[in-house]
Amino acid sequence: MNGLRVALQWHRPGFALNAEFNLPARGITALFGPSGSGKTTLLRCIAGLEGAASGRIDIEGACWQDTARGIFVPTHRRRLGYVFQDAALMDHLTVQGNLDYGYARAPAGERWLTPAQAVEWTGIGHLLARRTQGLSGGERSRVAMARALATSPRLLLMDEPLAALDTAAKADILPYLERLQRELAIPMVYVSHAMDEVARLADHMVYLEQGRTLAAGPLREILTRTDLPLAHTDDASTMIDAQVVGHDAGYHLALLDFNGQRLQVADTGLQQGAAVRVRILARDVSLSRAPPENTSILNVFPATITKLKHHSPAQVLVGLDAAGIPLLARITRKSWDGLGLALGQHVYAQVKSVALLQ
Amino acid sequence: MLRKAQARRHPSPLPFRVTMDTTPIWITLRLAAVSTLILLMLGTPLAWWLARTRAWIKTPIEAVVALPLVLPPTVLGFYLLIALGPDGWLGATWLALGGASLAFSFTGLVIGSVLYSLPFVVQPLQNAFESQGARPLEAAATLGAAPFDRFITVAVPLARRGFITATTLGFAHTVGEFGVVLMIGGNIPGKTQVLSIAIYDHVETLEYAQAHGLSIGLLAFSFAILFMLALMNRRHARRAVA
Numbered sequence: 001m002n003g004l005r006v007a008l009q010w011h012r013p014g015f016a017l018n019a020e021f022n023l024p025a026r027g028i029t030a031l032f033g034p035s036g037s038g039k040t041t042l043l044r045c046i047a048g049l050e051g052a053a054s055g056r057i058d059i060e061g062a063c064w065q066d067t068a069r070g071i072f073v074p075t076h077r078r079r080l081g082y083v084f085q086d087a088a089l090m091d092h093l094t095v096q097g098n099l100d101y102g103y104a105r106a107p108a109g110e111r112w113l114t115p116a117q118a119v120e121w122t123g124i125g126h127l128l129a130r131r132t133q134g135l136s137g138g139e140r141s142r143v144a145m146a147r148a149l150a151t152s153p154r155l156l157l158m159d160e161p162l163a164a165l166d167t168a169a170k171a172d173i174l175p176y177l178e179r180l181q182r183e184l185a186i187p188m189v190y191v192s193h194a195m196d197e198v199a200r201l202a203d204h205m206v207y208l209e210q211g212r213t214l215a216a217g218p219l220r221e222i223l224t225r226t227d228l229p230l231a232h233t234d235d236a237s238t239m240i241d242a243q244v245v246g247h248d249a250g251y252h253l254a255l256l257d258f259n260g261q262r263l264q265v266a267d268t269g270l271q272q273g274a275a276v277r278v279r280i281l282a283r284d285v286s287l288s289r290a291p292p293e294n295t296s297i298l299n300v301f302p303a304t305i306t307k308l309k310h311h312s313p314a315q316v317l318v319g320l321d322a323a324g325i326p327l328l329a330r331i332t333r334k335s336w337d338g339l340g341l342a343l344g345q346h347v348y349a350q351v352k353s354v355a356l357l358q
Numbered sequence: 359m360l361r362k363a364q365a366r367r368h369p370s371p372l373p374f375r376v377t378m379d380t381t382p383i384w385i386t387l388r389l390a391a392v393s394t395l396i397l398l399m400l401g402t403p404l405a406w407w408l409a410r411t412r413a414w415i416k417t418p419i420e421a422v423v424a425l426p427l428v429l430p431p432t433v434l435g436f437y438l439l440i441a442l443g444p445d446g447w448l449g450a451t452w453l454a455l456g457g458a459s460l461a462f463s464f465t466g467l468v469i470g471s472v473l474y475s476l477p478f479v480v481q482p483l484q485n486a487f488e489s490q491g492a493r494p495l496e497a498a499a500t501l502g503a504a505p506f507d508r509f510i511t512v513a514v515p516l517a518r519r520g521f522i523t524a525t526t527l528g529f530a531h532t533v534g535e536f537g538v539v540l541m542i543g544g545n546i547p548g549k550t551q552v553l554s555i556a557i558y559d560h561v562e563t564l565e566y567a568q569a570h571g572l573s574i575g576l577l578a579f580s581f582a583i584l585f586m587l588a589l590m591n592r593r594h595a596r597r598a599v600a
Contacts, residue, residue: 049496075499076508082500088493092515101511105502151501 004155004187008045008055008065017041017053021206021216023189025060028181030198030219031191032230033208039191040085042208043157046189047082048075059155059187079110081148083158087140089132095143096128102151111152118149122176138169142176156180156188162197170197177201195235199279200357224326226309226317231328236282236317238327239357244270253298259323264298265354277357282317282328284352289339291348299351303327305343308336320349381548382556382572389464389539389552390532393471397479397528398521400472405483406509424481426474434474435541442466442542462544467552470538478527486520487513519594523587530583533576 002025010017017038023029031039045053054067064073081102090098099115119125122142127135135143141161148156161177162170174197180188181201189206192198198205198219205222207215207230215222223230224238240263246255247267254267256276263278270276292300306326307319316336320327327349341347404423408416426434442449442460449460460466494516498508514521536554543550545559553572560569 047500049499075496076502076504078500079502080500082497084493084497086493088497090494090497090512090516092512092518101498101503102501105507147501 002060004046004060004189005056005058006046008042008053008057010041010045010050010053015211017045017211019045019206019208019211019213021213023187023204023206023216025187026185027203028177028188028190028201029204029206030202031189031206031208032193032195032198035193036210037208038211039193039208040159041211043082043159043189043191046155047080047157048073048078062154076105079106079151079154081151081153081156083141083144083148083156083161085159085161085163087144087161089135089140089143089147091132093132094128095124095130095132095135098132098143098147099128099150102147106150106152113149113152115146115150118146121149121179122146136169137165138172141165141169141173145176145180154186156184156186158188159191160193162192162194174200195233195237199237199239200277220326224319224328226307226319226328231282231309231317232311234283236328236330237279238282238325240278240280240325242276242278244272244274244276247272258325261301261323261325263351263354265356268356279355279357280327280351281353281355282330285320285327285329286350286352287318287329287331287335287339287341287347288350289341289345289347292350295350297350297352299354300348301351303347303349305341305345305347308343320347322349379547379556382551382553383575385464385549385551386533386553389467389471390529392468393475393532394479394525394529396468396472397475398525401476401479401483401524401528405480406487406513408480408484409487424477427477431474431535431537432541435470435538438466438470438473438538438542442469461542462546462550464543464550467539467543467550470542471532471535474535474538475528475531478531479524482520482523482527483517486517486523490516519591522590526583526587530580534580 004023006022007020008017015038019038019042031042033039041050044050046057048064051072053065056066056068057064063071064078065071090101093101096115099118103111103115119128122145124139124142124146127139127143132140132143145158145161162173165173178201181203190198190201202219204217205215205219206213207222207228209229215225215228220239222228223236225231230236240258242256242258242263244254245257247253247270248255248264252267253264254270256263256265256278265278301322303320303322305318306321309317309319310333311317311330314332314334315330316333318329318331318336318341320329329349408420439461440446442452444450444453444459444461452460458465460469490513494512495508498512503511534554536558539550539552540555540558543552543555545551545555551559553576557569557572557576560566560572
C-alpha cells in the first residue's frame with residue numbers, strides 16, 4: 001500500500017479524537033477544520049508525540065503503530081519531518097547547526113536530500129551562519145522547513161507554519177511551499193484553518209470536526225460536497241487546475257484551458273503553457289437556462305446540475321458538473337423556482353470572478 | 359596575661375605578615391571540588407527526573423532535597439555521624455566491605471558536604487530543565503535523536519546557565535560549611551580540618567591574626583564567586599535579548 005494510512009483514537013477528558021483516512025504517496029494534504037477540532041493533536045499522534053494514542057499508522061508499507069499488535073515506533077525512529085507552529089528551532093545552535101542536527105541522524109542509506117539542497121529549496125542560504133534568536137518570524141519558518149527536509153523524511157508534517165506570520169511574510173513563503181507541493185515525492189500533511197492557504201497548496205483534504213474526520217479525499221471533491229459544512233461557509237468555492245493556452249494582448253487577458261473549457265483571466269504575466277490554479281467562489285456563480293447574451297461576464301460554460309441543498313431559507317446551494325469539474329453556485333431559492341431548474345438539467349454557469357492562485 | 363601571650367606569639371605588628379598553615383585551604387578546595395563533581399553527577403539526573411515526572415513522590419522528594427536549607431547543620435551532622443559511625447548502618451556496611459571508618463575521615467566529609475549542598479545544585483538545575491518546556495526535546499525527537507542523545511545535545515546545552523549556577527553555588531556552599539563538617543569530620547589538622555574550622559580554632563585559641571587572614575581570604579573568595587556569577591548571568595541575558 002502506498003501513501004499513509006491512519007486509524008487513530010485518542011482520549012482526554014472532554015475531548016475524543018477519532019481519525020481514519022488514507023493519503024496518497026505524494027502531494028499536500030490539508031488537515032482542515034475549525035479551531036479546537038483536534039488538528040494539531042492528530043498531527044502529534046501521527047508523529048508519535050502523544051503516547052496515549054491507540055490505533056494504526058502505516059506508511060509506504062512500514063508500520064509505525066499498531067496497538068493491537070503492541071507496535072509503537074518512537075518518534076525518533078519514525079523518519080518524519082515536523083514543522084512546529086512556533087518553529088521550535090534550537091536556540092543553542094546556528095541555523096546551519098539546526099540543519100545538520102537532523103541530517104546527521106538520518107540513516108545514511110535513506111538520505112535523499114542534503115542540507116545544501118534543503119537550503120536551496122527554502123532560500124535560506126544567507127542565514128546559515130546566524131544564530132536563531134535574531135531571525136524574523138518568516139525566516140524561522142523557512143529554517144524550520146529546511147531542517148525538517150534535511151532529515152530526508154518519508155512524511156512531512158506541518159503544523160500551521162504560516163499562522164504566526166503577517167501577510168507579507170506569508171506571501172514570501174508560499175512560493176516555497178508551492179514548490180514542495182509540485183516537486184516532492186512524499187506525502188505531506190499541512191494543518192491549517194486558513195482556506196486561502198489550503199486553496200493554493202493542497203491537493204487533498206482531511207476535514208476534521210470535534211475530533212472526527214468527517215471526510216477525506218481530493219480537495220475539489222471535499223470542497224464541493226454539499227453535505228459538508230465547507231460548502232455552506234461564505235467562502236465556499238472550488239478549485240480548477242488549468243493551463244495557459246493563449247493571450248489576448250489587446251485586452252490584456254490570458255486564456256486558460258481545463259478539460260476543453262476556456263477561462264479568461266486578467267493577464268499577470270503568465271507564461272504560455274504554465275499550470276495555474278484558479279478558485280471560483282460559489283457566490284460568484286450564477287445560472288441561466290440559455291446561453292446568456294449581452295452580458296459583461298466573460299466566463300460562461302455549459303454545466304449539468306448534479307446536486308441541490310438548502311443553504312438558508314432564501315438561498316440554495318447548487319452542485320454542478322462543468323466538463324468533469326465540480327462547481328458550486330449559490331443562488332436564491334426564488335431564482336431556482338423561477339427558472340424551473342431541476343437535477344440533471346443542462347444550464348450555463350456564469351462566473352463573475354475568477355481568482356488566480358499561483 | 360592574654361595580651362602578653364598573643365604578643366609573644368605574634369611579634370609582628372601587621373597581622374598578615376604572620377605565617378599561616380595553608381593545609382586547611384587545600385583540604386577545603388579538595389573537598390569542594392570532589393563534592394561539586396559528585397553533586398553534579400547525582401544532582402543532574404535527580405533534577406532531570408524532578409523536572410519531568412508527574413509522580414506523586416515528586417513533592418516529598420523535593421522537600422527532602424530542600425531540607426538542608428532549613429535544618430540546623432548540626433542536626434544533619436548529628437544524624438550523619440550516627441549513620442556513618444562504626445555502629446551506624448552506613449558505617450558498618452562500609453566497614454564490612456573493607457573500607458576505613460567513615461566518621462572523622464575525608465570520605466565522611468564528602469558525604470556530608472554532598473547532602474548539605476544538594477539543594478544548591480538540584481534546584482537551579484531543576485529550574486533550568488523545567489523552563490525549557492517539552493518543545494525543544496520534541497523537536498529533537500522528530501529530528502531523529504534518541505532520548506539520551508536529546509538529553510546530551512539539547513537539554514544540557516539549553517540548561518547551561520543552570521549548570522553554571524549549580525556548580526558555583528555547590529562549590530561555594532561547600533567551602534563555607536561549618537556545622538556538618540565539624541560534627542562528622544571533627545577537627546583533625548591535616549585530615550579533616552577545613553577552612554571554617556581552622557578559623558574557629560584560631561579564634562578559640564585567640565590567634566586573631568591567623569583567623570583574620572583566613573577569614574579575609576574566604577570573604578574575598580565568596581564575593582568573587584557571586585560577582586562572577588552575576589556577571590555571567592547579565593552577559594547571558596544581554597545576548598538573549600540581542
